[in-house]
Each structure stands twice: as C-alpha cells, then as structure tokens.
Amino acid sequence: MQTVIHAEKLSKHFGDFKAVSEISFNVQTGEIFGFLGANGAGKTTAMRMLCGLSIPTSGKASVAGFDVFKQTEQIKKNIGYMSQKFSLYEDLTVTENIRFFGGIYGLSNAELKEKSELLINQLGLQNETKKLVGALPLGWKQKLSFSVAVLHNPKIVFLDEPTGGVDPVTRRQFWDLIYEAAERGVTIFVTTHYMDEAEYCNRVSIMVDGKIEALDSPTGLKEQFNADSMNEVFFELARGAKRNGD
Ligand SMILES: Nc1ncnc2c1ncn2[C@@H]1O[C@H](COP(=O)(O)OP(=O)(O)OP(=O)(O)O)[C@@H](O)[C@H]1O
Ligand SMILES: [Mg+2]
Incomplete structure (x- = not known):
C-alpha cells in the first residue's frame, strides 16, 4: 500500500472564517475514501485544495507525490475531477463533449476514438451520441461526467457529490462505475451526503x-x-x- 494523498494540518481560511481547519489524513492507492459532512462543512473547499485549484492558508499536502502549494500543474495532469457543479457542456453533443475534454487531456485522435467507443458502450449511450448533453437525464449526465473525468487514466479521481439529486437505481449504477475504476487501481476520493454510499467506501x-x-x-x-x-x-x-x- 502506498500513500497517494497526504494531508497534514491543512487549512483554508476566508478572512477570519476557518472553512477547513487543520485536517490530517492519508489515502492509500486503490482506496475508495469517502468524505462526509453536512452542508458547509468544508468538503468542497478541502477537495479544491487537493486538486490544486485553491492554495491552502497553511499546512501541508501532497497528491500523487506533488505538492499542493508548488506543483499544482503536475497534480492536475495526474488527477480526474468531477466538480459539484455539472461541468460538461450542455450545448455540445455527447461525442463532442468526449472529444473536447479528451483534447484538453492531450489524448491522440486514435486514443480518443478507442476510448470514446469504449465509454459509450460501457454507459449504453450508443443511441444518444448525437444528442445534446443538456437533453440527457441527470443520472446519465453524471455517469458521462465521471467517465470523462477518467478518460486520461488518472491515478486519482476526485468526485464532489457525484450522485446529488439522482435516483437510487442510477446511484447504484454510478457506484458500479466507481468500483470498476477502483479495481483498475484508481484511487477514489468522493464526497457525499448519502449514508448508504458511505457504506460503499473503504x-x-x-x-x-x-x-x-x-x-x-x-x-x-x-x-x-x-x-x-x-x-x-x-x-x-x-x-x-x-x-x-x-
Ligand atoms: N470563496 C469563499 N469565500 C468565502 N467563504 C467561502 C468560500 N468558499 C466557501 N466558503 C464557505 O466555506 C464553508 C465551507 O464551504 P464548502 O463549499 O467547502 O462546504 P461543503 O461541505 O462542500 O458544503 P456542501 O455540502 O453544501 O457542498 C461554507 O460556509 C462556505 O460558505
Ligand atoms: Mg460542496
């Protein structure tokens, strides 16, 4: 077992307000690590620091061996991130979104073709490829969003309330995707409000x-x-x- 996320007294203050206060933990390779807390507990703030999107006020942390203060670009290359706010383009089709994000992640055309076929088959979206993402049911959007976040084979994927507002059956299917990724050795860092989902975490x-x-x-x-x-x-x-x- 190897530590892939290390946080030590990591804090983020907004003025006098301590949104995240001295959190310390380690996450091991291949682990499904759940991050629970009520609204406003500081989950998103903590996750954004670990993703290299927000500089901490104090403390230490590394992700995939890279420092969250100094090596944010390397962190971004090695992780997948599904933000709490839906982040695919609603006015692009399923295929266009996959090509767009694959391009950002630096996949070659051949890789993109192979990966998008695999992804579309895995999600059962064969008949929806030309549909605008905005027209898909929320559960499908979320599953697509997850698959896009792991398109570039990141070592770690950060999921911020990936199943918010989704029905229980679709949530279960979403967790099947998470388990498959974990079996491939991807480390999963996931925030949730759902207690049944907490039971699925290591x-x-x-x-x-x-x-x-x-x-x-x-x-x-x-x-x-x-x-x-x-x-x-x-x-x-x-x-x-x-x-x-x-
Ligand atoms: N940029 C900011 N400036 C000031 N306060 C902020 C900022 N970002 C977050 N906060 C505050 O920090 C606290 C933690 O917010 P955060 O979004 O991390 O909580 P959360 O646990 O993700 O909540 P939720 O479950 O609602 O998503 C909240 O009180 C929020 O209002
Ligand atoms: Mg949040």
Whole structure:
C-alpha cells in the first residue's frame, strides 16, 4: 500500500472564517475514501485544495507525490475531477463533449476514438451520441461526467457529490462505475451526503465545521459510536455524543 494523498494540518481560511481547519489524513492507492459532512462543512473547499485549484492558508499536502502549494500543474495532469457543479457542456453533443475534454487531456485522435467507443458502450449511450448533453437525464449526465473525468487514466479521481439529486437505481449504477475504476487501481476520493454510499467506501472521514471529527472504516465507525448504521454515526457525531473508549 502506498500513500497517494497526504494531508497534514491543512487549512483554508476566508478572512477570519476557518472553512477547513487543520485536517490530517492519508489515502492509500486503490482506496475508495469517502468524505462526509453536512452542508458547509468544508468538503468542497478541502477537495479544491487537493486538486490544486485553491492554495491552502497553511499546512501541508501532497497528491500523487506533488505538492499542493508548488506543483499544482503536475497534480492536475495526474488527477480526474468531477466538480459539484455539472461541468460538461450542455450545448455540445455527447461525442463532442468526449472529444473536447479528451483534447484538453492531450489524448491522440486514435486514443480518443478507442476510448470514446469504449465509454459509450460501457454507459449504453450508443443511441444518444448525437444528442445534446443538456437533453440527457441527470443520472446519465453524471455517469458521462465521471467517465470523462477518467478518460486520461488518472491515478486519482476526485468526485464532489457525484450522485446529488439522482435516483437510487442510477446511484447504484454510478457506484458500479466507481468500483470498476477502483479495481483498475484508481484511487477514489468522493464526497457525499448519502449514508448508504458511505457504506460503499473503504474508509470514511466525517467533517464537522471544517474539522475531521471521525475517520475509520464504516464498520470501525459503527463500533466507535455504538451505532447500527452510518446514519446513526452521523447523527451521534453531529450532536457531539461520546464514543466507545472516550
Ligand atoms: N470563496 C469563499 N469565500 C468565502 N467563504 C467561502 C468560500 N468558499 C466557501 N466558503 C464557505 O466555506 C464553508 C465551507 O464551504 P464548502 O463549499 O467547502 O462546504 P461543503 O461541505 O462542500 O458544503 P456542501 O455540502 O453544501 O457542498 C461554507 O460556509 C462556505 O460558505
Ligand atoms: Mg460542496
């Protein structure tokens, strides 16, 4: 096991406000690492620092061996990022979006052709290639967006609430895509509000007001909080309950 994401007392302040406050953790290669927290807990802010999109106020962090302060360009080349806000072009077709983003990621024409065929077959989008992305159901948009984020075979993919607003069946299908990527050795860093999704992660960190208040496997967290479900863990933590061993 190798550490691919390392954060040490990483912080981001906006003026006096501590959006992310001294978070520390390591993520290992091939891990599915869940990042949980209520609205405004600081998940997106933390993720943007790790993606090289926002310079931290203090602390240390590296992603794929690159420093988040000094080597943001190298980080961007080695990761995939699916932002919380839908980021494909709604007024381009499915094929045009794939070609556009593949081009940005520096894929050759031959690679692009091969990859886009594979992606379209995997998602079952054979009959939709000429449709505008804006006309697709949200679940398909999200799946397409994920597939585009891993088009260039990144080592790590950051997913910011990738299944927000999507129905349970489509969410399950989305997680099948995540598992397939993890089996190929891609490390997954994913934020979510859905507690069933937390159960799918190898380890889960729970953020409250900018701080990581708990971090363990779902089983480990349930033991710590004497809880039957991740839902219960989350609520216990939110009301500041004592855990086993405290
Ligand atoms: N650029 C900014 N300037 C000032 N405050 C900010 C900025 N970006 C985020 N914040 C604040 O930092 C806090 C954390 O926001 P963040 O978006 O990281 O939360 P989140 O956990 O991703 O929430 P959500 O689940 O709603 O996406 C919020 O209070 C937000 O208003
Ligand atoms: Mg967010």
